[in-house]
Amino acid sequence: MKKTVISIFIIMFTICVNAQVIQIKKNIVAKILDKIITKQDVVKRSIKYSISFDVALEEIVEFELLYLAAKIELQEPDMKAIDEHIQNDKKYYAAQFIKDESAITNLEFLNAAGIGNGTMSEYVEYTKKQIMVSEYLNKLYEEVVNNSSYISSNEIAEYVKSHPERFIKNEKYEIMMIYFSYFDKQGNLLSDDKIKQKVKKAAECLDELKKGANFSGVAMKYSDDSLSLRTNPPGLIGSIEKNDEYMFKRFSTDIMDAFATEKIGVLHKIFGTDNGLYIFKIVNREPEKVIEGSEAASIAQNILISDTIEKKRKEVRIQKIAEFKKLFDVKLY
Numbered sequence: 001m002k003k004t005v006i007s008i009f010i011i012m013f014t015i016c017v018n019a020q021v022i023q024i025k026k027n028i029v030a031k032i033l034d035k036i037i038t039k040q041d042v043v044k045r046s047i048k049y050s051i052s053f054d055v056a057l058e059e060i061v062e063f064e065l066l067y068l069a070a071k072i073e074l075q076e077p078d079m080k081a082i083d084e085h086i087q088n089d090k091k092y093y094a095a096q097f098i099k100d101e102s103a104i105t106n107l108e109f110l111n112a113a114g115i116g117n118g119t120m121s122e123y124v125e126y127t128k129k130q131i132m133v134s135e136y137l138n139k140l141y142e143e144v145v146n147n148s149s150y151i152s153s154n155e156i157a158e159y160v161k162s163h164p165e166r167f168i169k170n171e172k173y174e175i176m177m178i179y180f181s182y183f184d185k186q187g188n189l190l191s192d193d194k195i196k197q198k199v200k201k202a203a204e205c206l207d208e209l210k211k212g213a214n215f216s217g218v219a220m221k222y223s224d225d226s227l228s229l230r231t232n233p234p235g236l237i238g239s240i241e242k243n244d245e246y247m248f249k250r251f252s253t254d255i256m257d258a259f260a261t262e263k264i265g266v267l268h269k270i271f272g273t274d275n276g277l278y279i280f281k282i283v284n285r286e287p288e289k290v291i292e293g294s295e296a297a298s299i300a301q302n303i304l305i306s307d308t309i310e311k312k313r314k315e316v317r318i319q320k321i322a323e324f325k326k327l328f329d330v331k332l333y
Contacts, residue, residue, distance in 0.1 A: 029057060031331045032064050057332075065324040067129045070136035077131045085127050089113065100226045103185035140320065144312040151304045159300040167291040167299065171242040173259040174284040176215050176235040178205060179225035180277040202270045202277045209266045215281050224276070235281075242288075251278070259285075 030037040037060055046056035093112050094101040110118050160167060180198040182190055190198070205222045209215065219228070219235030228237045240247050240259065248256055255271050255278065264282050271278040291299060324330075 028333055030061055030333065032061065032328050033068070035064055037061065037064070061325075061330060061332075062321055063129070063133060065321060065328055065330070066133045066136060068328050069320070069324055070132040073139065074132055074135055077128060081131060082124055082127050085131055086123065089127075095227060099187070100185060105186070108187065137317075140316060141309075141313050144316060145309055148305055148308045148312060151301050151308070155304060156297050156300045159304055160296050163300075166303065167296045169286075169289040169291060170244075171260065171288045172239050172286040173242075173282055174239050175237050175259065176219070176233075176281040176283060177225060177228055177237050178215075178219045178223040178235060178279040179228075180205075180222070181224040182274075182276045198277060199270075202279065206268065206270055206279055209279065209281075210268060215266065236283075255280070 027038050027040070028036055029039050029042055037057070041060060042053055042057045045051070045060060046053050049056070051059075090101055090104060090109060093099075093109060094104060106120055110120070110123060113123060180202045182195055182198065184190060201222060205218055208218050216233040216235050223229055223235060225237075228235050231237070242256075242260060252271070252273050255273075258267055258269070258271070258280070259282060262282060264285060266281045267279070269279075271280070
C-alpha cells in the first residue's frame with residue numbers, strides 16, 4: 001500500500017512538472033544563446049510603443065544581439081555613467097509631465113519606463129545595456145558618417161526646388177507662463193475644494209497682473225511649474241512654433257490660437273485644461289519666413305547628408321544583424 005501511494009505521488013509530481021515545462025516552453029518566443037525572450041516581454045514592449053507583436057519581437061532580438069556584440073568590443077560602463085544616464089531619463093520624464101524631479105518616486109519612474117512591477121536594479125542592468133549598445137552603434141557607424149559628407153551643388157539646388165515646404169520658418173512665440181496644477185507633487189488629483197482654491201488663486205494672480213505687477217515676480221508667488229521658475233527670467237518657457245505638435249498636446253487649441261492672435265503682453269484670460277489652469281504673457285512674436293539663398297542651401301545640404309547617413313546606417317545595421325543572428329544562434333519559436 002505504501003509503495004502504491006509513493007508511486008502515485010511520483011506520477012502526479014511528474015505530470016505537474018511536465019505540465020509546467022510545457023507551459024514554460026509555450027511562453028518562450030525566442031532564444032539567443034542562453035537568453036530567453038518570453039511572450040510577456042514582447043507583449044509589454046508592443047503595448048508600450050503601440051507596435052505589432054512581430055515588430056516588438058524583432059526589436060528585442062536586435063537589441064540583445066547588439067548587446068552581445070558590444071560585450072565583445074567594449075568594456076562595461078561604470079556606475080557613475082549609468083547613474084548619470086538614469087538621472088537624465090528622470091529629467092526627461094519630469095519635463096514631459098511638468099513635474100518636479102525630486103517628487104518622482106522610483107515606482108512611478110519604473111512604470112513610465114515600462115518596467116512596472118520591476119526594480120531599480122533591473123533598470124540599472126537595462127541602462128547598462130542601452131549605453132553599451134549605443135556606444136557600439138556609434139563605433140559601427142563611424143565610417144558611414146565620415147564618408148557621407150559630400151553632396152553636389154546640383155543635388156542641393158534640386159532639393160530646394162522640390163521641397164519648398166522644408167524652407168519655411170514657422171511663426172514663433174516667446175512665452176512666459178504661470179501654472180496652477182490640479183495635481184499634488186505625488187501626481188494625485190486634488191480634491192474639489194482644493195481645485196476651487198486654485199481657481200480663486202488664479203483669479204487673484206490675473207488681477208495683480210492687470211494692475212501692472214511684474215510677471216516674473218507674480219510667477220514666483222503663484223506658479224506650480226518648477227521648470228519655468230528656474231529660468232531667467234522666472235516664468236519663461238521659451239520659443240514655441242505655431243505648428244509644434246508637442247505643444248498642442250501639452251496645451252490646447254484655444255491656447256495655441258491665442259498665441260497666434262492676441263496682442264503682445266499679458267493675456268487677460270485664465271486658460272483651463274485637464275491638467276490645471278494657465279496664465280500667459282506673449283513676450284515676442286516672429287512672423288513666418290521663407291528661407292532662401294545660402295541659408296536654404298545650407299539647410300538642404302544638412303538634410304541630404306543626414307538622409308544619406310541614415311540610409312547607410314540602416315544598410316550596415318541590417319547586414320550586421322543578419323551576421324549576428326547566425327553567430328549567436330538565434331532561434332524563434
